[in-house]
Amino acid sequence: MNENYLREFFEDLHRHPELSFEERRTTQKIKEALLKAQIELAAAALPTGAVGVIGKQGPVIALRADIDALPVQEESALTYRSEVPGKMHACGHDFHSAVILGAALLLKEREAELKGRVKVLFQPAEEAPGGAAQVLKSGVLSDVQAIFGVHTIPTFAPGTLAIREGATHAAVDKFALTFKGKGTHAAHPDLGIDTTVVAAHFICAVQTIVSRNSSPFAANLVSVTHVEAGSTWNVIPEQVFVEGTVRTLDEQERAKVKDRLENLATAIAQGFGAEVTIDWVVGVNAMQNDRELSDFATRLAREDGFAVVRSPQSLGGEDFALYEQRIKGAFIQIGTGPSAPNHNPRFVADQKALVPASYFMAHLAQSYLESLGHEQH
Numbered sequence: 001m002n003e004n005y006l007r008e009f010f011e012d013l014h015r016h017p018e019l020s021f022e023e024r025r026t027t028q029k030i031k032e033a034l035l036k037a038q039i040e041l042a043a044a045a046l047p048t049g050a051v052g053v054i055g056k057q058g059p060v061i062a063l064r065a066d067i068d069a070l071p072v073q074e075e076s077a078l079t080y081r082s083e084v085p086g087k088m089h090a091c092g093h094d095f096h097s098a099v100i101l102g103a104a105l106l107l108k109e110r111e112a113e114l115k116g117r118v119k120v121l122f123q124p125a126e127e128a129p130g131g132a133a134q135v136l137k138s139g140v141l142s143d144v145q146a147i148f149g150v151h152t153i154p155t156f157a158p159g160t161l162a163i164r165e166g167a168t169h170a171a172v173d174k175f176a177l178t179f180k181g182k183g184t185h186a187a188h189p190d191l192g193i194d195t196t197v198v199a200a201h202f203i204c205a206v207q208t209i210v211s212r213n214s215s216p217f218a219a220n221l222v223s224v225t226h227v228e229a230g231s232t233w234n235v236i237p238e239q240v241f242v243e244g245t246v247r248t249l250d251e252q253e254r255a256k257v258k259d260r261l262e263n264l265a266t267a268i269a270q271g272f273g274a275e276v277t278i279d280w281v282v283g284v285n286a287m288q289n290d291r292e293l294s295d296f297a298t299r300l301a302r303e304d305g306f307a308v309v310r311s312p313q314s315l316g317g318e319d320f321a322l323y324e325q326r327i328k329g330a331f332i333q334i335g336t337g338p339s340a341p342n343h344n345p346r347f348v349a350d351q352k353a354l355v356p357a358s359y360f361m362a363h364l365a366q367s368y369l370e371s372l373g374h375e376q377h
């Protein structure tokens with residue numbers, strides 16, 4: 001593999017960020033790079049994104065990168081910073097694409113030795129979200145036995161990998177409530193039902209779900225982030241809109257938080273003679289990294305000279321979790337820091353981590369396929 005070529009590929013993607021489901025140029029560049037290396041493209045009904053296949057026969061595993069950028073104006077001092085105003089690879093998905101492309105090129109060089117097949121997945125629209133669901137729907141992963149994902153982590157330096165079994169990212173749910181009362185003149189509150197007061201009680205009460213109903217050891221979160229009420233100073237509005245998000249790492253806690261939130265909204269509305277409609281939008285589940293795969297990756301990373309730490313848990317979401325509902329998987333975070341956090345205009349992924357990460361992901365795929373072979377004999 002030509003390391004300079006890989007660095008240039010990364011810088012080119014960084015210069016030309018594209019938002020979720022619009023990654024046409026990025027997809028083109030990835031496909032060109034795969035075809036140039038004579039890597040076969042898998043047939044998949046994906047408008048953007050691509051899947052390459054290396055290896056001839058045997059068990060199938062997958063390596064996953066995401067490819068989309070964010071609506072963020074870059075403020076880095078990089079020579080290869082974004083050339084698109086208001087768009088930036090602020091989550092390192094350009095870096096993930098380059099890592100997995102590098103791994104694909106290395107695996108192609110070793111294709112004759114492979115004890116199975118590797119699908120290299122370049123997933124669109126992780127941020128939107130919706131990309132992982134689209135990939136699963138396409139069926140391109142239906143024969144995949146194990147999947148490894150990569151992600152930058154700016155709190156660790158190159159040479160460090162963060163891996164953890166179980167949940168590293170949260171289940172992400174959204175709630176949108178409309179409290180309906182009775183509008184009236186601000187000077188005659190007795191003639192109406194003031195939903196501003198109802199919403200205020202609700203907003204205070206939901207704070208107790210985490211402090212009073214959740215286990216002190218559970219990482220549950222409820223945030224109210226958007227409130228709309230009325231439009232002027234002397235009218236009590238007819239209704240109030242309240243929106244926010246719930247984050248949890250555990251399915252039982254997730255159900256409990258939803259239940260408590262709905263009960264509070266309904267009972268508080270009722271107590272004031274108001275009504276509430278509740279729109280609950282179920283998002284991605286919490287990530288569930290497979291213990292065996294996480295241990296396997298940890299052992300191999302240490303053998304390859306990486307420092308391995310346990311991934312910190314985050315209440316951010318990551319749609320790699322959708323794959324892990326169906327396929328056993330592990331999510332490997334690559335130290336690319338120190339840098340401003342992901343999604344920040346000053347986020348930078350240190351290129352020193354790129355080539356070693358490609359070598360590691362290729363080694364991981366090759367070794368894991370070998371271990372599957374041993375199991376079957």
Ligand code: NI
Pocket residue numbers: 091092093126151342
């Ligand atoms: Ni990301």
